[in-house]
Amino acid sequence: MSIIDELQSLQAEAAAAIADAADLAALDATRVAYLGKKGSLTAVLRGLGALSPEERPAVGKVSNEVRQALESALESRQADLAARALESRLTAEAVDVTLPGRRRAPGTSHLITRTVDEIVEIFAGLGYKVAEGPDVELDYYNFTALNTPPDHPARTPSDTFYVRDLTGEPTAVAGESDVLLRTQTSPVQVRTMENTKPPIYILSPGKVYRRDIADPSHLPQFTQIEGLVIDEGITFGDLKGTLEHVCRAIFGSDRRVRLRPHFFPFTEPSAEVDVSCGVCAGKGCRFCKGSGWIEILGCGMVDPNVFGYVGIDPERYSGFAFGMGAERIAALKYDIPDLRHFIESDMRFLRQF
Ligand code: DAH
Numbered sequence: 001m002s003i004i005d006e007l008q009s010l011q012a013e014a015a016a017a018i019a020d021a022a023d024l025a026a027l028d029a030t031r032v033a034y035l036g037k038k039g040s041l042t043a044v045l046r047g048l049g050a051l052s053p054e055e056r057p058a059v060g061k062v063s064n065e066v067r068q069a070l071e072s073a074l075e076s077r078q079a080d081l082a083a084r085a086l087e088s089r090l091t092a093e094a095v096d097v098t099l100p101g102r103r104r105a106p107g108t109s110h111l112i113t114r115t116v117d118e119i120v121e122i123f124a125g126l127g128y129k130v131a132e133g134p135d136v137e138l139d140y141y142n143f144t145a146l147n148t149p150p151d152h153p154a155r156t157p158s159d160t161f162y163v164r165d166l167t168g169e170p171t172a173v174a175g176e177s178d179v180l181l182r183t184q185t186s187p188v189q190v191r192t193m194e195n196t197k198p199p200i201y202i203l204s205p206g207k208v209y210r211r212d213i214a215d216p217s218h219l220p221q222f223t224q225i226e227g228l229v230i231d232e233g234i235t236f237g238d239l240k241g242t243l244e245h246v247c248r249a250i251f252g253s254d255r256r257v258r259l260r261p262h263f264f265p266f267t268e269p270s271a272e273v274d275v276s277c278g279v280c281a282g283k284g285c286r287f288c289k290g291s292g293w294i295e296i297l298g299c300g301m302v303d304p305n306v307f308g309y310v311g312i313d314p315e316r317y318s319g320f321a322f323g324m325g326a327e328r329i330a331a332l333k334y335d336i337p338d339l340r341h342f343i344e345s346d347m348r349f350l351r352q353f
Contacts (some may be wrong), residue, residue, distance in 0.1 A: 003044065003051070004062050010034070010041055011066045018073045024081050031074050041067065111353040112223055112342055115330040116205045119225055122249045123203045126242070128227065131202040133188035135209070136163060139178040141187035145309040146266040154183060161209050181209035185226035186266060189302075189321055192228060193310035198317050199231040205326065216338040223326035228302075230312065230319035236269070236301055239320035243299065247275045251333060256282065258293060267300020267321055278332070294332055297324035 014034045021027035034041045045063055048056065109117070120130060133141070143155055153159060161181040165171045171179040188204040204226040212218040229238070244257045255278070259271040274295050277288035284290040299322035304314040327339050334353065336342075341349045 003047070003055075003059055007041075007044060007059075007062050007066050010044065011069060014041065014070050015073055018070070018077050021077060021081070024078065024085065027074065027077055027081060034070060035067070035074075041070065108353075110342075110350070111330050111334070112326050114353075115326050115333070116223060116225060119246070119250065119324075119326070119329070120203055120205060122246055123227065126201070126245075128201045128203045131188055131192045131204045132206060133182070133185070133191050133204065135182060135207055137180060137182040137187050138173060139180055141190050142180060142182050142184070145190040145306065146186050147303050147305040147309075148265045152265065157211075159183070159211055161211060182206075183210050184208050184323060185224040186321070186323060188226055189228045189266075190306070190310060193230065193307075193312055198312065198319075200228060200319070201231075202228050204228070214340050214343070216340065219327060219339050219343060221343070222339070225324050225326055227322045228319065229321075230302065230317050232317060234301075234318045234320060236320070239299060239301070239322070242320075243273055243297070243322065247273070247296070250329060251275055251278060254281070259299075262298060262300075264298055264300055266303050266306050268303045270298065270300030273297045273299060273322075275332075279335075296329060296332065297322050299323070 014030070017030045017033070018027065021030050031039075033039055036042065045067075048059060048063065051059055139155075142160075143152065148155065160183050163171050163179040163181065173179060185204050185206050185208060188202075188206070192200060192202055192204075205223065206226075207221055208224045209221050210218075212220050214220060227242075229242075240257075240259060243259075247257045248255055256276040258274050258276075260274065262270045262272040264270040272295055274293035276282035277285060277292050277294055279285050279287040280292065282292040284292045288294050299320065302319040302321055307314040307317070327342050330336065330342070331339055
């Protein structure tokens with residue numbers, strides 16, 4: 001076979017291999033097999049040196065044509081394969097915008113959080129600021145400085161959670177007695193009066209803890225909202241007017257409010273506040289146990305003994321305080337028959353609000 005025939009048959013063979021190359025890697029292998037350093041066309045071209053001077057021009061011309069033809073075939077096949085590779089990647093990664101989206105259930109605040117926020121808003125409108133205190137509290141703030149006698153039943157370990165250290169010993173703080181989980185938000189009153197000069201207008205929402213078994217009307221952990229006002233010339237009339245306004249803002253303007261004498265160690269006089277029953281409009285029904293009234297908070301004028309603990313002059317200042325349970329208020333407002341719903345995280349209940 002002449003060298004020209006050999007070149008032409010190599011060209012045909014290479015052209016077929018190029019056309020057959022299924023992807024860019026196969027194409028590159030084909031290029032190396034024919035045009036690479038050890039490729040078969042390269043081997044033929046190397047042999048040209050041995051030709052006679054007469055043969056050389058014609059063979060040289062054909063070999064150049066063959067090389068150029070293969071190079072351009074490689075180039076166009078490469079462009080072709082690259083375009084196909086891109087296209088199949090685009091197809092594989094395509095986003096089908098006609099597919100229905102996945103719905104995310106947006107979260108909402110818990111009903112108690114919203115109840116607290118709503119009450120804070122009402123008092124913010126009256127100029128009150130929010131004050132906070134620790135959940136883990138000293139006996140001094142939770143009881144002593146609130147004028148609670150040493151033998152008061154609320155101080156017993158059967159009513160109050162006392163904190164113990166790792167040895168199991170009660171955690172006594174030198175000069176300040178035991179550490180406990182606060183049973184009321186009233187200690188925030190004491191902390192605020194200790195470090196703020198009157199006038200004081202604060203609202204203090206927060207969690208409180210009691211050794212109660214959960215039942216429809218009790219929870220071992222619940223939320224209280226405490227209020228405290230200290231200023232010159234504050235009277236029981238101010239307390240009553242404030243609470244009437246707040247009760248109507250929470251429950252509706254048709255509600256009536258009444259105060260009943262009561263006792264709290266840290267207020268004198270003290271009262272419990274009832275709001276007229278929303279179910280029977282005060283006529284008396286099963287919900288209000290026939291009385292037409294529902295108890296919603298405790299309140300009173302700050303006892304001068306409490307002023308004594310915090311160094312406020314009772315001759316110059318007077319004040320009132322009140323405390324309410326957010327769970328109880330939410331239960332009354334939304335007709336929820338069992339407070340345990342608030343802590344059980346049952347979505348069937350929570351979704352309703
Ligand atoms: N701390 C009281 C309780 O837990 C509620 C209360 C009553 C708070 C009268 C007050 C108040 O500030 O003046 O039962």
